[in-house]
Amino acid sequence: MILKNKFIFWFLKLLGFEVIAITIYPFIILNFDEIPKHDLVRIINHEKIHLAQFKELWVIGFYFLYIFYWLKNIITLREVKDIPEDAAYFLIPFEIEAFLNESDKQYLSKRKRNEWSRYIKKTSEIKQTYLETDQKNNKS
Numbered sequence: 001m002i003l004k005n006k007f008i009f010w011f012l013k014l015l016g017f018e019v020i021a022i023t024i025y026p027f028i029i030l031n032f033d034e035i036p037k038h039d040l041v042r043i044i045n046h047e048k049i050h051l052a053q054f055k056e057l058w059v060i061g062f063y064f065l066y067i068f069y070w071l072k073n074i075i076t077l078r079e080v081k082d083i084p085e086d087a088a089y090f091l092i093p094f095e096i097e098a099f100l101n102e103s104d105k106q107y108l109s110k111r112k113r114n115e116w117s118r119y120i121k122k123t124s125e126i127k128q129t130y131l132e133t134d135q136k137n138n139k140s
């Protein structure tokens with residue numbers, strides 16, 4: 001179910017999170033005023049991928065693992081200097097699955113159960129690349 005709610009985004013902004021969409025099972029909440037029309041389908045697809053992840057992890061498992069991977073990324077990436085600002089968020093396996101497949105409108109119909117878990121390895125690989133690049137840059 002898609003909801004339009006400004007208050008939640010105002011509240012998240014106060015907490016330091018600037019987002020235009022959020023999924024809190026079973027709702028997808030959108031900040032319509034901030035979403036360009038041509039991005040709407042892609043963003044809704046992104047959030048629907050999160051709904052599928054929520055469902056297969058019985059909701060509570062999703063929250064638990066989401067926070068777990070986010071904190072793990074913050075800790076493992078804390079000493080990397082050359083890194084995009086929101087890397088800890090973008091490298092959560094749930095987000096990698098959603099970002100890499102959000103433009104594919106057929107994705108959800110062909111998606112396998114617990115597909116997000118295939119992206120755990122990808123998270124580690126990308127983190128390793130950041131760490132190695134950072135080490136090289138600091139040596140020279």
Ligand SMILES: [Zn+2]
Nearest residue numbers: 046050095098
């Ligand atoms: Zn997301």
